[in-house]
């Protein structure tokens with residue numbers, strides 16, 4: 001409810017503006033230069049979640065934004081508090097997650113000179129945000145906050161950064177009120193572009209759809225599946241679009257994104273027309289799938305295509321994806337059945353190959369298989385970044401959008417654990433589980449305390465190899481030897497227990513499923529130490545190197 005506000009502190013007006021945007025939760029760490037905002041929050045229904053590192057707060061806002069489409073909010077103090085936000089902020093921005101990041105700042109009366117902890121934060125955040133600004137006068141607070149949320153939430157979403165000097169926050173302000181929240185709507189794509197795309201699809205011999213995260217953001221998964229079914233065209237997804245078509249669907253080809261060739265690429269090799277829907281090249285560069293520049297590309301997205309020599313668009317359908325797809329469906333010719341069945345069979349066989357493998361340490365394939373058996377379709381897996389991410393991305397069978405969260409734009413380690421906390425807050429009735437490497441786990445493991453304190457049960461499945469496994473894999477592929485990638489782990493079970501969380505160690509392959517089931521039933525924060533056999537990484541490289549296309 002908007003209403004005329006009378007004299008109040010600027011910090012209170014600021015918090016009222018956040019409430020007006022529908023903010024329910026802020027993740028962050030208090031500091032000296034944001035004390036007025038922290039104090040104003042005591043009089044607000046907004047829940048403040050105190051984290052143990054600002055990076056954790058930024059990752060929580062990141063995943064909150066991805067899951068809800070509404071800006072997640074994180075807050076830090078000036079200087080070191082703000083610089084600690086940076087990795088999570090950059091991650092959200094490149095993964096197109098709406099986030100508003102707020103930092104306290106030195107008073108405007110000391111910014112012109114050497115001054116304790118003062119940094120030019122707007123300049124620091126500008127390259128990693130869509131919009132970065134400083135509140136220089138309390139009068140502009142309603143405009144700044146409205147603009148920050150509008151920019152963050154508008155396609156393609158990303159981060160807005162607000163720098164809030166302490167002397168402005170404590171000033172009095174009169175007669176200002178939050179501005180009306182209006183959501184930017186997307187235009188319906190022009191009819192001639194729809195016709196052009198429909199004609200190219202009708203004339204295609206082997207069209208393939210590549211769906212990206214824009215489909216999830218545009219709430220167009222149902223329309224995408226309908227489009228694929230009615231026109232009988234197979235669908236590959238990027239890592240960040242997993243679940244837009246259920247993996248069990250007969251037209252689903254799985255996820256693309258490995259830098260190496262993969263089975264799905266056989267479909268792309270064969271294709272003469274590639275229909276990119278909500279596709280973002282930050283995830284999977286077109287030179288990897290259109291090396292010869294021979295594919296005809298249809299670009300269906302909220303925004304015009306990025307310029308790239310390997311992504312020359314034959315038809316660009318710009319506007320609301322959920323409107324574009326049915327409009328094209330209505331005009332295009334249905335394709336007769338093409339032999340993608342053999343490709344899908346090969347992919348399905350590979351998934352089940354190690355389903356009952358008893359080897360220990362566990363094969364990645366078996367871990368993923370067991371995980372899928374234990375989790376319900378709506379449960380949420382958040383992957384951290386490493387070799388485990390490649391296995392999750394390739395093999396985890398997502399059935400619904402936003403049930404497998406992967407960071408594939410900025411791809412920062414450390415997102416998994418804070419991301420699981422955010423997911424549990426957004427969906428308290430679902431299981432939130434993070435698959436995380438032993439290195440990425442320890443980058444933000446202090447947030448176990450946060451999760452316990454705020455009462456968000458999460459399962460943390462740590463794949464232990466005592467290495468930066470993905471880097472070893474890359475080094476072995478490139479040089480045949482690894483350089484400085486190994487380390488020692490603490491006792492992860494004892495570590496978990498020292499926080500008051502539960503800890504389990506998997507000691508045989510057959511133990512994982514019962515431990516996972518128990519961990520979910522425990523309904524608290526649970527760490528599972530699961531030794532993984534990464535000899536499978538190079539085996540995968542060798543197998544894919546010799547890949548013979550089944551179609």
Ligand SMILES: Cc1ncc(C[n+]2csc(CCOP(=O)(O)OP(=O)(O)O)c2C)c(N)n1
Nearest residue numbers: 386387388412413437438439440468469470
């Ligand atoms: C913050 C950050 N630092 C470094 C990297 C580069 N990097 C990507 S994966 C990886 C190793 C991850 O190791 P771990 O968490 O143990 O997972 P594993 O690869 O062993 O499954 C590194 C160093 C990164 N993506 N993000």
Ligand SMILES: [Mg+2]
Nearest residue numbers: 437438467469
């Ligand atoms: Mg590791």
